[in-house]
Amino acid sequence: MKSLDVKIWGVRKRATKRPSYDVRWSVAGNVFSESFRTKALADHYRAKLLRAAREGEEFDSETGLPGAMAEKPAELTWYAFALRYLAMKWPHAAPNTRDGINESLTSVTLAMLDDRPGRPADDVLRKSLRNWAFVLPGPQDREVPTDVANTLHWVAKSSRTLAYLADPVNAREVLDSFKIRLDGKAAAAETVRRKRRTFVNAMHYAVDLGEFRENPLSAVRWQKPKVSSEVDPRVVANPQQARSLLHAVSYVGGYNRARGRRLVGLFACMYFAGLRPAEAVGLAEPDLTLPEQGWGTVVLHRTRPSVGKQWTDSGESHDDRGLKNRPAEDVRRVPIPPRLVSVLREHLDTFGTATDGRLFYSEGGGVVASSTYWRAWQESRLLALPPAAVASPLARRPYDLRHSALSTWLNAGVDPTEVAERAGNSVEVLLGRYAKCLDGRQEVANRRIEDLLSEYD
Structure with a gap:
């Protein structure tokens, strides 16, 4: 049924042993609520409800959800989003820029993987992402070796959702991962800044797609490494x-x-x-x-x-x-x-x-x-x-x-x-x-x- 009486309230913090945040709204007089671990995730969910109400979507009086959310589609994963972002950026980017985007998306993707059984070796993951996933034409448009296809299938299943980044703590962990090289040593400051720049730009695109109300990285207090712009006189x-x-x-x-x-x-x-x-x-x-x-x-x-x-x-x-x-x-x-x-x-x-x-x-x-x-x-x-x-x-x-x-x-x-x-x-x-x-x-x-x-x- 189409509800003409939808009210969406703010996010409320619950004083429990492990703090949680509730989103409350009503449809045709019936009150509904959802709980979330962080305020950022709760805000993200509330933003989806508000957007559906503004666009005049039908809200179900039994579930309290608009049609699209009632069907409960799988949330967009980071990996799926990264492929969309790459397809948007690639045609207009210079070759060296494409290389930098590829490197940055690979780093974020590795940081956004859950621990699931069957994880391939780190070097196999990196090569599959660098050489096949984040290059156009993509793996769906060309013949891919079986081992690479299996690796990318595991990545697709193990990638955390994009909403995971709504929590500043999680976003900070991804940013911190840029600072460490594969050998465990500190990464060059310019490399860290380049990866962060791509990550921030990708999150702006997520805002454009309606996945976030504002760039989630703006809530993260993270010290950018200082890069010297001066030429070494030596x-x-x-x-x-x-x-x-x-x-x-x-x-x-x-x-x-x-x-x-x-x-x-x-x-x-x-x-x-x-x-x-x-x-x-x-x-x-x-x-x-x-x-x-x-x-x-x-x-x-x-x-x-x-x-x-x-x-x-x-x-x-x-x-x-x-x-x-x-x-x-x-x-x-x-x-x-x-x-x-x-x-x-x-x-x-x-x-x-x-x-x-x-x-x-x-x-x-x-x-x-x-x-x-x-x-x-x-x-x-x-x-x-x-x-x-x-x-x-x-x-x-x-x-x-x-x-x-x-x-x-x-x-x-x-x-x-x-x-x-x-x-x-x-x-x-x-x-x-x-x-x-x-x-x-x-x-x-x-x-x-x-x-x-x-x-x-």
């Missing part, structure tokens, strides 16, 4: 060190095979033009203006980040996309000094381009893999730096060449707005991250101070 190479490193790259792998020589220009773009590795990998000859004398220009509009085949729509290991944090059609014009112009002209004369015009390519003509230029860079550090510097963080990663470039420009007195424009950053990010002294710059400053003091001796 990684920054001075111009002399950078030149030595670039020279050493040409010796990697021997002259004839040219494993290192074909990468000198790639690393030079990172240092002399401040390019990100993915920007340098995507450079093509039409993007360059290389005069015989003076400064040249690079027009950036394409990046080729290395992400993995399962994350890209094309099925290739490298994504093909526009500039970072910019509209797809945006470009960035970067002046390049004569030294880099000379390096790139020599590179084109020696190696030419790939069939699609790319400057830097593998021996087979493919996109240069990050693992390839990473290994070459590590070998060049051994050749160029003394043992103490090799053991230090100095220029440990190819990306540190970009840090060195931006620090050099700032120390040269270039206006931060101009540096930010060339680097593709905001001025705020630039000054917060890259305004670091060059390695050895303190000695220069000390000498100047000492010279000034000596004038008064």
Whole structure:
């Protein structure tokens, strides 16, 4: 029957040995109630009743429930919800973002499993979730190995309900699980923040679906780990060190095979033009203006980040996309000094381009893999730096060449707005991250101070 007299009261705490919370309402004069272990769960149930009343659903005078709740459908599990969230986010997310979402959903899912008989090993659970469950097309749309199908079936049966997170204590336990790595050690602060960010966003989607009135994580008082946004000054190479490193790259792998020589220009773009590795990998000859004398220009509009085949729509290991944090059609014009112009002209004369015009390519003509230029860079550090510097963080990663470039420009007195424009950053990010002294710059400053003091001796 359709009830025209539905009244839903507030949540009342009962003074029992183990505190519980009642939700009370009436239908056609008949009073009904349900008890819950926490106030959050009670609020969640009451919100469902209110929503049904607002939408004019039929309330049964015998059960006191609206039609949908009277049928008592199984509550939405976290795992089922996570699959819906993934399907919503995947089409619009960049490949690296997809990887991060996958990793975060896997961590939450593992924390939301009940102890049921037949639990697979932790590494089997993680691989099944990472490689099959939280990737599109999903396991229902492709052939899945029997052991993976059995594992995911167990996960579906063992996943706690989404309503479990309405209790702040439970939500805190999930958040705390992000802080511990598989080996029991503390997880990196940036990893914890990335997983929390995805978790919070997923709960916003749960609110959109009507599962919660408000994001349940907002009620959790949880200390987020602090992440340093500043570049470690120890990684920054001075111009002399950078030149030595670039020279050493040409010796990697021997002259004839040219494993290192074909990468000198790639690393030079990172240092002399401040390019990100993915920007340098995507450079093509039409993007360059290389005069015989003076400064040249690079027009950036394409990046080729290395992400993995399962994350890209094309099925290739490298994504093909526009500039970072910019509209797809945006470009960035970067002046390049004569030294880099000379390096790139020599590179084109020696190696030419790939069939699609790319400057830097593998021996087979493919996109240069990050693992390839990473290994070459590590070998060049051994050749160029003394043992103490090799053991230090100095220029440990190819990306540190970009840090060195931006620090050099700032120390040269270039206006931060101009540096930010060339680097593709905001001025705020630039000054917060890259305004670091060059390695050895303190000695220069000390000498100047000492010279000034000596004038008064």
